[in-house]
């Protein structure tokens with residue numbers, strides 16, 4: 301079984317890649333920073349020597365690089381069982397005073413990345429009549445936050461992408477799940493000084509992904525929302 305996870309050198313993506321490898325999946329991961337990527341690849345291989353781990357340096361905000369990454373995946377595998385569109389960046393801001401160009405930048409990394417990669421890999425899934433696509437949305441896909449700004453717009457867009465895809469892929473037997481976490485303890489929160497139990501561990505996001513995948517093939521978990529016990533921060 302083969303899985304592609306974007307933005308998987310750290311945080312939620314890395315936790316999902318580790319979990320899928322532990323369940324016996326070959327994984328292809330990507331991120332931009334080659335050192336962090338190599339470290340993630342080494343950590344996954346060390347724990348799971350029986351699976352193939354391929355790590356590619358890709359800027360998912362750059363369409364040409366996404367297309368080249370997709371080609372590399374298709375040259376490596378003839379089937380993809382799980383695609384996790386996880387790569388994303390969080391830059392807080394308010395719509396009235398955030399930097400010019402922020403919306404374009406966040407749309408490229410948080411939305412267009414998933415659109416282009418999914419379109420490239422979908423023919424494999426449709427042909428095999430099997431596959432599961434997870435889109436890493438956010439609680440910011442569901443309601444507005446004071447500092448959500450363009451980030452929130454992109455996460456609403458990714459949820460819209462996910463819903464459309466789900467409807468479209470019903471007859472093709474390809475499952476689509478949006479995962480919307482609240483605060484999760486990753487590098488995105490570097491500098492946060494509150495108690496760690498106000499955050500969820502990224503391994504829990506990996507667990508819900510795995511649990512959704514392992515249900516009966518005719519069962520589709522369409523949307524997942526997770527929050528810490530005390531709610532959003």
Ligand SMILES: NC(=O)c1ccc[n+]([C@@H]2O[C@H](COP(=O)([O-])OP(=O)(O)OC[C@H]3O[C@@H](n4cnc5c(N)ncnc54)[C@H](OP(=O)(O)O)[C@@H]3O)[C@@H](O)[C@H]2O)c1
Pocket residue numbers: 306307308309310311312313330331332333334336358359360361386387388389390409436437438439480481482483484485486487488489
């Ligand atoms: N943590 C949370 O509280 C939270 C809550 C809701 C949703 N999310 C979503 O979950 C996803 C993962 O977040 P995280 O908190 O795990 O973030 P993280 O710890 O900062 O990790 C992000 C990962 O994505 C990679 N990445 C970032 N920009 C990229 C790009 N342009 N091309 C390729 N890879 C890129 C990073 O590596 P490089 O920087 O080296 O590229 C890293 O591997 C995001 O979509 C985020 O919006 C997170």
